[in-house]
Amino acid sequence: MTAPTTARKIIIDTDPGQDDAVALLLALASxxxxxxLGITCVAGNVPLSLTQKxxxxxxxxxxCADIKVFAGRDAPLSRALVTAEExxxxxxxxxxxxFEPQMPLQxxxxxxxxxxxLRAAPxxxxxxxxxxxxxxxxxxxxxxxxxVEKVQExxxxxxxxFEVGNITPAAEFxxxxxxxxxxxxxxxxxxxxxxxxxxxxxxxTTRARIEALxxxxxxxxxxxxxxxxxxxxxxxxxxxxxxxPLHDPCVIAYLxxxxxxxxxxxxxxxxxxxxxxxxxxxxxxxxxxDRSPNAMFIGDVDADGFFDLITERLARL
Ligand code: RIB
Ligand code: CA
Numbered sequence: 001m002t003a004p005t006t007a008r009k010i011i012i013d014t015d016p017g018q019d020d021a022v023a024l025l026l027a028l029a030s031x032x033x034x035x036x037l038g039i040t041c042v043a044g045n046v047p048l049s050l051t052q053k054x055x056x057x058x059x060x061x062x063x064c065a066d067i068k069v070f071a072g073r074d075a076p077l078s079r080a081l082v083t084a085e086e087x088x089x090x091x092x093x094x095x096x097x098x099f100e101p102q103m104p105l106q107x108x109x110x111x112x113x114x115x116x117x118l119r120a121a122p123x124x125x126x127x128x129x130x131x132x133x134x135x136x137x138x139x140x141x142x143x144x145x146x147x148v149e150k151v152q153e154x155x156x157x158x159x160x161x162f163e164v165g166n167i168t169p170a171a172e173f174x175x176x177x178x179x180x181x182x183x184x185x186x187x188x189x190x191x192x193x194x195x196x197x198x199x200x201x202x203x204x205t206t207r208a209r210i211e212a213l214x215x216x217x218x219x220x221x222x223x224x225x226x227x228x229x230x231x232x233x234x235x236x237x238x239x240x241x242x243x244x245p246l247h248d249p250c251v252i253a254y255l256x257x258x259x260x261x262x263x264x265x266x267x268x269x270x271x272x273x274x275x276x277x278x279x280x281x282x283x284x285x286x287x288x289x290d291r292s293p294n295a296m297f298i299g300d301v302d303a304d305g306f307f308d309l310i311t312e313r314l315a316r317l
Contacts, residue, residue, distance in 0.1 A: 007035040008127055008152075008255055011114060013072070014248070015044025015132030016054035017088055018095065018231035022310065023131055023248035024055065025220050026256075028062040029313040033256045037117055037126065038068040040110030044132035044177055045084045046092035048074040051132075054093045056101035061223050062317050065103040072110030072136035076178035084173060087234045095230030096223045114140040118147040127255070130156040130185075131248040133174050138181035141188055153191045155255065157248045158182065159268065159281030160197035161297070171279030172197050175270060179279040183270040192295040194268065195250040196281065199261065199298045203250055205232045205243035209307045213314060220317035246306075253306050254298070256313075260305045263298035267291035 012027060014020045027034050039059070041052040052071040059067045075081045091098055106113070114136065118126055128151055130137050141148050158174035159182075165171040175182045186192065205228050214225035232244030254261050264285060271280040283297050 007031060007033055009035045009037050009121070009125055010127045010129050010255070011037050011040060011117060013040045013042055013110070013128065013130040013132065013136050014055060015042050015046070015051045016058060017045040017051070017092055017132070017248070018227040019246055019248040020045070020131045021054065021058045021093060021227060022224055022246060023252045024058045025062050025224065025317065026249050026252045026310055026313055028059070028064045028067070029220070029316045030256055034252070036067060038070060038113055040070045040072045040113060040136050042072045042110070042132045042136045043074045043081050044174065045088045047081070047083065048072070050092045052105055053101060054091070056103050056105065057093065057098060060101050060103060061220055068106050069103070070106045070108060070110035070113045073139055076133060076135050077138060077180045079178065079180070082167070082177050087231070089230060093227060095228070096226035111136050111139045111143065115144040115147055118150045119144070121150065123150050124152040126150070127152045128154045129251050130154065130158070131251060133177040134158070134181035134185045135178045138178070138184040141184055148188050148190060151190045153193065154185065155193045155195070155251050157195045157200065157251050159194055159283070161281060161283035161285060163197040163201050165280070166197060168279070170271070170277040172281065175281055176279030179270050179272045182279070183272050186268055186270055186294055193254065193298065194295050195247070195254065195298050197245070199301050200245045200247040200250050202301050203246045203303050203306050204241055205246060209243070212311050216311065216315050218315065218317060220314045224314060249310060250298070250301065250306070253309055257305065257309055260302045260309070261298050262300045263296050265293045265296050267293050268295045268297060
């Protein structure tokens with residue numbers, strides 16, 4: 001009998017996106033470890049009108065139509081939105097047959113939900129899990145500086161160093177879309193764990209891994225296999241890899257089985273001025289500066305253990 005552990009209370013901030021969708025399914029399938037207080041949607045892979053719809057579709061695929069889903073910012077703090085339909089398709093969830101979700105979108109704005117939820121909770125009891133551009137998180141910190149010290153931890157997907165960028169030679173998409181937001185978050189003083197391309201590019205789909213999900217023969221498994229059949233093609237063509245990187249589920253898997261991951265607590269700063277390297281995460285991996293460490297930069301994952309976890313949990317839905 002394992003000792004009961006209290007589930008970690010989290011807010012997932014997301015721009016679904018097939019990989020975001022798998023992260024949402026993994027979280028919703030893991031109530032012993034994770035209590036999802038709400039899902040706040042942000043513009044990123046596709047516009048907000050689609051990310052908020054896609055989040056509700058995924059909640060219904062998971063059989064969790066009671067989860068509160070909010071729409072947050074429809075644009076970065078101070079720049080025009082850049083989207084990624086070339087990766088995710090026009091719907092953002094290309095692959096499976098989609099449907100009109102029946103569950104409601106909450107009236108409250110996602111940024112206000114983040115603020116009010118943190119204000120109402122005891123300090124250091126809520127973890128923020130951003131899976132897209134950091135626009136909602138930064139907007140909440142700007143509007144309500146008092147909540148920053150209330151945050152238990154931010155575990156986010158974004159950035160890159162040795163793996164270099166995926167949207168430009170220097171920058172990863174989530175950071176590139178809203179570098180000013182990322183700068184606010186990285187300088188906030190909150191405990192941060194980041195999942196950059198350095199680790200997510202080691203969490204690659206393979207035919208066997210996708211078929212194991214399809215063979216679950218439940219709605220979540222089949223839906224996920226169909227999403228990944230579409231999602232992996234872009235990176236396979238671009239990198240010549242065997243499969244596509246399952247970026248965002250690394251955030252949720254870390255909350256459930258942190259031992260799957262390894263990293264280093266280092267300083268990470270964001271380029272917000274240079275057009276050439278805008279959105280670059282300048283990671284002091286070799287500690288060559290005296291800049292204070294501000295993030296656990298995750299560099300490696302047990303990929304077999306990661307996919308075994310996803311498959312085992314999605315079997316529950
Ligand atoms: O660069 C990968 C990240 O950008 C992932 O979060 C993906 O969903 C997109 O948002
Ligand atoms: Ca995402």
